[in-house]
Amino acid sequence: METIIKTEDLSIAFGGHWAVSDVSIDIKQNIFTSVIGPNGAGKTTFFNLLSGQLSPTKGRVFYKGEDITKHSVIQRTRNGIGRSFQITNVFPNITVLENVRLAIQSREQVRFDLFRHFKSYRQFEEEAMNLLETVLLEEKAEIPATSLSHGEKRKLEIAMLLALNTEVLLLDEPTAGMSLEEVPAILNVIKNIKEQEDRTVVLIEHKMDMVLDLSDRMMVLFNGELLAEGTPEQIMANETVQSAYIGGDPNDSTTT
Numbered sequence: 001m002e003t004i005i006k007t008e009d010l011s012i013a014f015g016g017h018w019a020v021s022d023v024s025i026d027i028k029q030n031i032f033t034s035v036i037g038p039n040g041a042g043k044t045t046f047f048n049l050l051s052g053q054l055s056p057t058k059g060r061v062f063y064k065g066e067d068i069t070k071h072s073v074i075q076r077t078r079n080g081i082g083r084s085f086q087i088t089n090v091f092p093n094i095t096v097l098e099n100v101r102l103a104i105q106s107r108e109q110v111r112f113d114l115f116r117h118f119k120s121y122r123q124f125e126e127e128a129m130n131l132l133e134t135v136l137l138e139e140k141a142e143i144p145a146t147s148l149s150h151g152e153k154r155k156l157e158i159a160m161l162l163a164l165n166t167e168v169l170l171l172d173e174p175t176a177g178m179s180l181e182e183v184p185a186i187l188n189v190i191k192n193i194k195e196q197e198d199r200t201v202v203l204i205e206h207k208m209d210m211v212l213d214l215s216d217r218m219m220v221l222f223n224g225e226l227l228a229e230g231t232p233e234q235i236m237a238n239e240t241v242q243s244a245y246i247g248g249d250p251n252d253s254t255t256t
């Protein structure tokens with residue numbers, strides 16, 4: 001199994017507080033990896049360090065063996081690390097389809113392939129429609145994004161991430177703020193992505209039943225440190241992990 005992302009002593013301090021501290025991990029290609037940990041454990045900050053939104057105070061990030069620690073977000077996206085858009089990146093007054101089409105066009109602009117064939121507007125639209133099918137949103141293609149429910153907006157976010165066509169997909173709590181009825185649909189969407197070849201998904205998620213259903217590997221952050229890493233079975237059996245979930249049992253899907 002090839003390592004796709006590797007971190008070495010990855011750390012960042014805000015003021016005197018180490019939000020991520022000496023995290024060294026190998027994330028393997030095509031292996032679905034989840035990042036769990038209580039609120040404030042450093043999960044989103046860890047993602048920001050992988051995607052380039054933040055620069056580490058110390059430590060390094062490698063992508064396919066190359067040191068990308070100093071690379072910008074755009075360089076990392078071009079190389080193959082995509083980070084889910086937040087709902088705030090969705091243009092509310094244009095249609096769902098147009099939002100995805102714009103994400104595809106932005107991908108084409110960041111590519112520096114001199115010999116690429118120029119794609120027509122129609123091809124972009126077809127690709128956008130296919131992505132909306134993948135996220136089970138094709139019936140909403142023609143409505144303004146603002147009319148979507150919260151759960152549907154999260155699906156649109158995923159379609160816009162898929163539009164970047166990166167090998168690595170960093171999904172930060174795709175079910176956050178969703179009603180319970182909306183969760184199975186997003187779980188199906190993520191399962192469909194998992195089945196695609198050459199896609200490595202790294203997921204931050206609090207819903208433990210979903211994490212256990214999807215993950216091949218899990219990493220647990222606690223107070224910014226990597227507390228444990230392993231298969232779901234190993235993580236669930238790990239007593240240190242269980243006691244880190246204050247007052248809780250990580251088997252309980254309501255535990256955060």
Ligand SMILES: Nc1ncnc2c1ncn2[C@@H]1O[C@H](COP(=O)(O)OP(=O)(O)OP(=O)(O)O)[C@@H](O)[C@H]1O
Pocket residue numbers: 014019037038039040041042043044045046
């Ligand atoms: N830009 C920032 N400036 C200062 N402190 C920050 C900043 N970003 C994160 N932090 C702090 O770093 C710590 C880790 O935050 P982070 O959002 O990464 O945790 P998390 O595990 O993603 O939490 P949650 O599950 O609640 O989303 C927290 O103490 C947070 O307050």
